Amino acid sequence: MKNLVILGSTGSIGRNTLEVIEPFPQDFRVWGLSGHSNIELLEAQTLKFNPEFVTVTDEKSYQVLKGKVPGSKLLFGIEGLKEMVSQADADMVINGLVGSVGLFPSLTAIENGKTLALANKEVLVMAGELVTQKAQEKKAQILPIDSEHSGIFQCLFSGKKEEVKNLFLTASGGPFLNRDKKDFDEIKVSDALAHPTWKMGKKITVDSATLMNKTLEIIEAHWLFNMAPEKIKVVIHPQSIVHSLVEFIDGSIIAQMGATDMKLPIQYALFYPERKVASSNGFNLSSVKTLTFQEPDTEKFPAVKLGYQALKLKGTAPAVLNAANEVAVNCFLEEKIPFSRICPIVEEVLSSHSVISAPSLDDILKADLWGREKTLTLIKN
Structure with a gap:
């Protein structure tokens, strides 16, 4: 049985993780949970899963939760996150936090030799070299939860690293793929949050609309797979059925396909290197009528170029x-x-x-x- 610490349990990744593990009580125990300001949900999760530790990163919310979860040790802030992930009994840390706040608990988890299931791409964007070097030193495994990087991780088993020609990260193109750039000034927040294929948190949904998420994913892929930036490509794939592809030197291209459901990469990371029958509905291949791919318009979406610029710098x-x-x-x-x-x-x-x-x-x-x-x-x- 694996003891799990779920960082950001009230967010999209955290909620999906709890849904994935619920049918597998013999395989997983929730050892720690963390949240920020969604205290009602965090309290409900705590009472349901009875973790040893709960960490709250918002001070007002921390005060509200005091006394409401007597069965768990309540911690506060970044130091609380670090204390929680460093516990000897914790086996795997699922980092579903958003933004740079995830860096310290990730480094602490690695320092303590934990397996890190990483959805918080900003960790590797900010400090990829430090994080990956520390993981090698401590023999701590980093497993990707991002759907694109999980797909690449799976496809890479089809060959050796030196046989890889290119990695392809797919992008839906977001809600403004076919909108004229001159109309971008008129885009409302509600427009940007209306993603055509994925249900995600607000920040990553806006990143998908600007294609900045691909910029961050280019950098993340560089560090996760130790791959030269020029071998990491972005391709627009509006259907979001193919999550990523790996092209080998013999001309073969291996693609990882699946439903637009984060539960798939989460479950893959949780059970790796094994696979288990999914609790979600699976994927009906016959329902796919068309798969299209195109180059990103970097004049319309200049964010894509910034990832390569940052890696060059x-x-x-x-x-x-x-x-x-x-x-x-x-x-x-x-x-x-x-x-x-x-x-x-x-x-x-x-x-x-x-x-x-x-x-x-x-x-x-x-x-x-x-x-x-x-x-x-x-x-x-």
Whole structure:
């Protein structure tokens, strides 16, 4: 039986993870849960799964939850997350957090030799070299939960690394694939959150609309699979049936297909290296009438180019890219900037950053803070 710590249990990844494991009580025990401000749901999850530890990262919510979960040890903040994932009895940490907040608990989990099932792509975007080096040193396994990276992970078993020609990350193109760029100023928050194929959290849904999620995934794939940036491609696939592809040097292309349901990559990571019968509805291949692929329009969606730019700059550049995007997306969601300003702001912040080429963790955190402050300054002005 695996003892699981689920970071972000009230979010999309966390809720799906709990749904995946519920039919398998003989295989998994919920050892720890964490949430931010959705206290009603976190309380309900705690009472249902009876974890040893619960961590709340919002102070007001932490005070509200005190005394309501007597069967679990209640912890607070980043330090609480770190304490929870470092517990000796915890076997696997599922990081479903959003943004840079997931970096410290991920590093702590790796430091303690835990298996890290990672959906929080910003961890590898910010500190990919540090994280992967630490994982090698501690012999801690990182398993991808992102559907695209899970697909690549599965496809790579078809050959050796030196036989790989290209990795392909698919993108639906988001809700604005066929909208004229001149109309981007008119996009409302509700428009950007109406993803055509996936149900996700707000931040990643906006990233899908700008294609910034592919930018982050390019960087994530580079570190997860130790693959040169020029071998990592993005292809628009509106049906979202093929999650990723691997092209080998002999011309063969292996694709991973499945329903647009995050439960599939979550279950694959939880049971890896085994497979189990899925509790969800599966996939009806005969229902697929058309599969189409096209190159991304980088003039319309310039975010795609920024991932390659950040990897070329190396060092602290990806952390600044991520920080600027987090702030810009949040400001868009708060209706402080138009949708059309997100990518230009991120690009301007990245271009003005003085890169530290071999950063320490402290350097990365300072670059992250600089990127946030610079972005807010640009937005205010």
